[in-house]
Amino acid sequence: MRGNRLSLVKKSLPKRRPTATSNRLFSSSVRWHAYDDTVQNLRIGQHTRVIYQGFTGRVATSNARDSLAYGTNIVGGVTPGKEGEHLGLPLLPDLKKAKEQLKPDATAVFVAAPQCGKAIEDAIEAEIPLIVAVAEHIPLHDVMRLSSILKTQSKSRLVGANAPGIIAPIGQCRIGFQPLPTFAPGHIGIAAKSGTLSYETVASITRSGLGQSLCIGMGGDIIAGTNLVDALKVFEADPETEGIILVGEIGGRAEEDAADWIRDYRQRVSKPKPIAALVGGLYAPSARIMGHAGAWAARGERTAKEKYEILQQAGATMVDHPEKFGGVMKTMLSQSGRDPQKIMQDSASQKRGYHTLSRRPTPPLRQSRLSAQQQHSRGLVLSPQVGAGPLEHYMKQIEGLHIVQESEPKDAFSVGVTVDRTERAPCIATSPTASTKQLDQRVRRFAYDWRDGPSETTVKQAIAHMQLDAAPPAAMAQVGGLILALTRMYKEKEAVTLSCSVSIDENGNLRLHQPSLLMQFDDAAYRSNKRQEDIHSLRQKESELPEEVEAEKDGIVFVKLDDPEANIGTLVNGAGLAMNTVDALRLHGGKATNFLDTGGKATSETVKKSFELILRDPRVKVIFVNIFGGLTDGGMIAEGILLAFKEVDMKGKPVIVRIRGTNEEVGQKIIADSGLSLEAFDGFAEAADRVVEIANSR
Template identity: 45%
Template sequence: MLRSVRKPGLGQLPRHLVASISPRRCLTYDSTLKSLKIGSDTRVIFQGFTGSSLLREDARALAATANARESLEWGTKIVGGVRPGREGEHLGLPVLPSVRKAMEVLKPDATGIYVAAHQAAGAIEEAIEAEVPLIVAVAEHIPLHDILRIHSMLKAQSACRLVGANSPGIISAVGKCRIGFQPLPCFEPGRIGIVARSGTLSYEAAASTLRSGLGQTMCIGIGGDILPGTSIREGLQILIEDNDTEGIALIGEIGGDAELEAADWIREYQARTPNPKPIAALIGGVKAVPGRIMGHAGAFALPGEPSALDKIEALKGAGVAIVNHPSRFGPVLKSMLSGSTPTGAGVTAPGQRRGMHTIACRPTSTQLPLHMGVSSQKRTLYLTQNAAFDLLRRHGVPIAEETDPSAQKLLAVTINKSTRSPCIIASPISDASAAAKFDFAYSARGGAPDVPVASIAKHLGLTPGSIDSLEHTINALVTIFTEKEAFLLETRIVDSGADHTVRLAAAHFGFDDAAFRSCGRQADVQALRDLTTEDPAEVSVEKDGIVYIKLEDGDIGTLCIFVNIFGGLTRGDMIAEGVVLAVKDLQMTVPVVVRIRGTNEKEGQRIIAESGLPLFAFDDFDEAAAKAIELAKGGLHL
């Protein structure tokens, strides 16, 4: 079983911030949870309100302006914004030169950060230093190690709560307060609270509850980042405490232990509550390709983490109804609120409540990614083993020539998604079934002075004389992890015994591609990428900004094209116009089914319906999917 050993630390904080933190506040980030309770009185500012240049407004600035205008009209109390180093007015609201100045003059309760990924970490840090109570970061592709640094700051204070990054934001339908880019047509005051890792699936859930006549109270989009500032469990706690919320939709996915922690919390909640609120859940990634990031930065499993099916079983055992598509949330929760047992295709009724499902007895995956081929996504770059060995040799780590696989032990440096810290994973055997986690404080300077090497050596079953060699290996791995911005350095080690030297027998290294794509860092690591090991079809579309992943099976693809859009920041009419132009330009010979919901959905559906082209338009997912499968199996060509 996977055990976690926690070592607290401040990481590397700005000197002035460390000086301002009293010991009383060092371990109280949990106390900021109340800041998620937004409503009609919440005062909001925007960072990235007007763009970064006086000479031009880029697309991001225009999007932020449109979002602010729409939110204002809906009822959100936006009181102004920030433009670094400048003052003025925008949308009739004051613009201040810094977040600290905005805090003094405008006294906001929350800030929405609408800047590009390479600027987002600095904007979040500025908001933390100014002590804005709620910080909502929507940007995708913020480098992982920037987020690790931010979490080291958050753990050392009790003034700020972070939602995101890679988040659609947080919205109160009852309080008419939106901090994010959720499609407003899907949200009306009602009875259902939503907590979700996926933005698009949360919109689907909102639309489903609206169609069922339930509406929503609040939707907390914790975001798809590897290390979100707010967890599913924390979102659940807010919704359970909310008097307006009568039922809850939970949306999780592969990667991390957050859903298992939520299942544990739900068990405890139900055990102490006479009439607990009904909860339905969806877990994405049941059919995900192993070892591949399927969309969100955090949608992949690290060594020892549970699968999507493990998470589903844990939630079922906690008395949660399971759905296989967010369009089913509305009918299921409506049945549960009426006291009926939910039924129907794609629905699993709540299971009988079982005994406590604690951390100690959680299912853990013993299959690790060493056996997988090299892959590249927007957020990951894996090296070949030879390239990883070369990197290790430069740091003086000895490599074993040939070893007995049964003598190999697992040693990895990665991240603990639960504690939002870097950690060592160690197992006395080659897989993670007997692994333990040892957290250490993040430091941009590299090295790991607080890693309990003696404890790790004992858990690995190494001879006492090997501790110095193990310490050298761990320090080398942690240095590479920090300096090269890795997310996983997984190795198999052997203890030579006679000379007390720890040698590496295998290595699988994964690095955060966002550091290069967003901020231009780690070009030397990017240069180690071996394209000959990757799928040519997947590589060929990268130049066009497309992430393409081949799936093992399925009926929809070359036989029929299924365009499924639920627009938030992206408008449905723009998508529809693009589909129409593409079908005309490419002279399509396969049927195209288009399903559009979300922002400007009616206009998008009208464009498709009136295009005069052989397109099949739907707004219901099940109907659209059924049509696509029918067309694919029928072999219809245009």
């Protein structure tokens, strides 16, 4: 019976026409899942020949100077239409010439988001082994197209986008914008979604004396070119890596996939390398984007707390704050039969060797991130009433299917299209129930190629999971038509998630229940490339919290947390660090009134605006400023806080400031000597305890 009904659906599916790019292959050595073969391209070091795309740009020039001083083997770069020399190195007009003349092993793509997708594709076509993209706000559908291309070849590996990049302190090779003074050569491998949390982690490992062998930034976007499992494979094979650290966060299945790998690794290896991990977003509100474009959980995805437990059960040692990694890793190395003192001595000698060989002072820090990096991705979510209009356009060819105003009945089904982050592709997501209690457990994803669209087999599998065996023929055909309509709208309007509940009426036709509509779109497509203006003009800012809209204008991500008992305002630089600050305060007995990410570089203006936003909440009794000075000097951050503090009516609220990272001692002294109602701390635990003490006493 099921086969007969599905044959009716097949008739409603159009034949897929090949496009000019649908079968484009960039490598002659292609196998299924050949992209996995490129994972060892991540093993960078002194041997790695690095070029820059966008070489003569201001940010790329500054970054290249610092990386050269660090010891990175930069051999030249590319700027379209220009040829000659730059920074004393060859400058070429295109990647084809660069590949032939410079023979690069890696490229640092320092190109703004609107052109970055094309720059990455050029690098894939040129078969550059490692491609590192740092830009934020590359449109999601551009990334899915690139991911589709990457799967057809076995030459190039992508790191990013929206990532700090990759750095091998033990090999003096930096491809990205990592704060160099924080790193030290050593033997701990680190992979992280969050830039600021990775810097905190690195600082803890450096302070412990262990140092780092290789650090890989996944990036905070919805889809990452390199994920946690890819990093684990490299760390396992790397003889210089003695211990491993993973830093995850809310959103996606990367941490669950990593847990599966860890479980298998510990079973097949007699002396596995110790693995420690952290997951940010344990107390993040549901259905909210927490700073990073990818920091949200789709239906059927695990919460941060669940991922924490899954990693712990797989054998990873979990920590609640990154400053604990150094001490934890020392203990784990000793327990695994490795000698942490020997590792520390080896790391120290390598560090001395680096300074002796380079004969250069530590380079001055410069802001080395693309200007778009100071913006933040919120995503656009349309209300069911507003979203129904655009959807009706795609449904008009489906005879008998109607949008109704009623909420879904108990026997409704769920159907949608979203992102499969593990497969780096769009997917059809269906469930035999629309019940909120059961949906997360019963939804299944059916990934398909972004360029080609879903195959007939994929659509039939998605429908079969809905268990529509008893459905009338008309309803079966309508489900197939609806799925195709959603996949067309998904691609043409650059959506992130489109989903709804459907049921079958007394006449055997499908009904789509408007109140159930979830329509989320990629705002990077509009911000970076001015695409989808018609969709983004539907945004209803008047229905959003005024503070959150106002913060957005200043490049700040502000999320008001609803707990009526919360009384600690937070001001943090970096989305991952902001999430972890909220989490860690809870573990110290405090509750945050807000999530606030000033961006990767806090300035006096952003700090001033942040104070103003926080102080509008009458619940706030004390403000906790938690800043990690990665790319930014700690002294400059402290001066900015003082300036902002003096210009804002603080309403008598005390402020606790924790500054870590570059020139942290200078920043802490400036705060301590200010004579203002400020207290400076170095460690998170002592700062958090003081914040909670004040909050509970006022």
